[in-house]
Amino acid sequence: MKILIVDDFSTMRRIIKNLLRDLGFTNTSEADDGLTALPMLQNGNFDFLVTDWNMPGMTGIDLLKAVRADERLKDMPILMVTAEAKRDQIVEAAQAGVNGYVVKPFTAAVLKEKIEKIFERVDG
């Protein structure tokens, strides 16, 4: 399971990376915004994307839309982990095809639950 973590703050990337490792996912890579993430996704055989929303360059919502619009990437499960908490935004992410939405600050248990739920659905 190869996972890409996209967040402009390195602290948050490290936190998510460590939490994922704790859940048994050790094969992770990092990108600091959508512009860096998209080519990595297109060339890297990733299985799962965890992305922030608010980033310079290309935001997470634009990355989400770009992935869904890419023929080869469109089925990739995507979890959004973000401080953006407006209802309109969550609806927009859902409409754009996000698989899970976690608002910061979050707990390890919530992240675990959402990831497991996504995989249950993808596998099932």
Next chain:
Amino acid sequence: MLGQNQDSQSEDVWEELKDRARSLIDKLEQGDLQGASSAIEALNEARDRNLFQEVGKLTRGLHDAIINFDIEIMRQGEDGAESRMANAQERLDYVIKLTQNSADKTMDMVEEGIPVAADIGQKAKTLREDWVRLKRREMNPDEFRGLYQGIDDYLVSASDSADLLSEKLNTILLAQDFQDLTGQVIQKVMTLVKDVEVRLVDLMRVAGQVEELTGIVLSAEAAQAGKTEEGLDSAAEGPQVNADTRDDVVSGQDDVDDLLSSLGF
């Protein structure tokens, strides 16, 4: 707009002053003292009128600059939205709260973890002393039975302690999430500070023109600066510092889950 208007007006005034000066010289050259005297009066009158106009414009400009500053930065919006300054204060309070929570949580975990680590070390040290005595065959059967039980107990407690410590380390890790959230908030406040600076510079420039009495130019750029702040609904806002009091914002993960499940997730 004010600037262009003022420039053309000021040109008119110059033309008027020049015309009147020329007519004064004409009158003087013609030896027409009476005419010259009234030309001087006309010149004086034109200058005074211009002076009053300029003072008026300057006062109005200063007034506008103060009002803009007040409305944009300090005052509540018409829709009841709080002022950007009050919002910035709230945001900074949020930064303090988050950093405080994180520091407290981290220190709690460290304080709870230290005795656990010390206990593992202490028990291992006691066991090792007994172990050395066993290797030297200095132990009687009763003491050996004690050591046997001691090793058993130690293995259980070391395993429990390791779990406990790794749980505490994970909590410390998660407590560092404040850096991302406070970083976003501080970036917003920095934008506000920059806006305030632009407006203050405007205010200073207007005030500085009092001496010259040349009027006021409010840069169109600065006048626009405050208006681009509110974007689309889906534009990134960063962490919500007062989610509890807003209807358009979820107040936690449970709300997000409810909203998503209402959308068929």
